[in-house]
Amino acid sequence: MISKKHNPKFARQDAFNIKGINTKWRKPRGIASKVRMAIAGHRALVKIGHRNNKLIRNTHDGLKIAYINNLAGLQRVNPEESIIIVSSKTGFRKKQLILAQAKAKSIKLLNIKHPEDYITRIKAAMAKQAVEESAVSTKQPEAKKPEEKAKEQLSQKEQQAKQEQEKRKILEKPN
Numbered sequence: 520m521i522s523k524k525h526n527p528k529f530a531r532q533d534a535f536n537i538k539g540i541n542t543k544w545r546k547p548r549g550i551a552s553k554v555r556m557a558i559a560g561h562r563a564l565v566k567i568g569h570r571n572n573k574l575i576r577n578t579h580d581g582l583k584i585a586y587i588n589n590l591a592g593l594q595r596v597n598p599e600e601s602i603i604i605v606s607s608k609t610g611f612r613k614k615q616l617i618l619a620q621a622k623a624k625s626i627k628l629l630n631i632k633h634p635e636d637y638i639t640r641i642k643a644a645m646a647k648q649a650v651e652e653s654a655v656s657t658k659q660p661e662a663k664k665p666e667e668k669a670k671e672q673l674s675q676k677e678q679q680a681k682q683e684q685e686k687r688k689i690l691e692k693p694n
Contacts, residue, residue: 521572527563579629593617593626602627611641 532554534542544565547555554562563569570576577584582602587593588609596603603626605617618634631637 521575523571526569529565593620598624598626602629604629
């Protein structure tokens with residue numbers, strides 16, 4: 520059986536020395552870069568030779584990885600050959616159905632260790648959220664201050680006078 524290689528951690532040059540630099544790999548392009556020149560004692564350079572065998576690429580413990588978004592995708596999975604990852608973009612209701620069917624078919628999951636615990640935690644969180652939303656919706660709006668009421672109840676004459684002033688301002692603008 521072919522086993523996966525244990526490759527070095529490819530990090531950007533000087534990522535651990537300089538605070539503002541992210542560790543995500545970037546090819547070194549400096550004229551005197553020791554990493555670019557692959558000098559011994561310096562960081563490993565990303566090369567094609569670090570790649571795994573084609574037969575074991577995208578596998579986990581010899582099982583192919585299947586990415587699942589819906590129930591139709593789950594039905595195409597063979598439990599003896601594949602292990603699944605449920606998409607993080609899938610909603611809870613659909614994810615709950617997927618987890619139930621995966622358990623019934625005895626399909627292994629990669630990204631959710633304990634599906635039953637996961638479902639109970641999410642249900643508890645959803646119940647708590649529903650209680651908070653109902654508490655917010657049953658709250659009565661605060662009574663308006665008398666000053667605000669007075670501003671809202673301008674007489675019709677005052678409103679007409681304001682509209683006329685605005686019209687004059689617009690018409691009397693200098694060119």
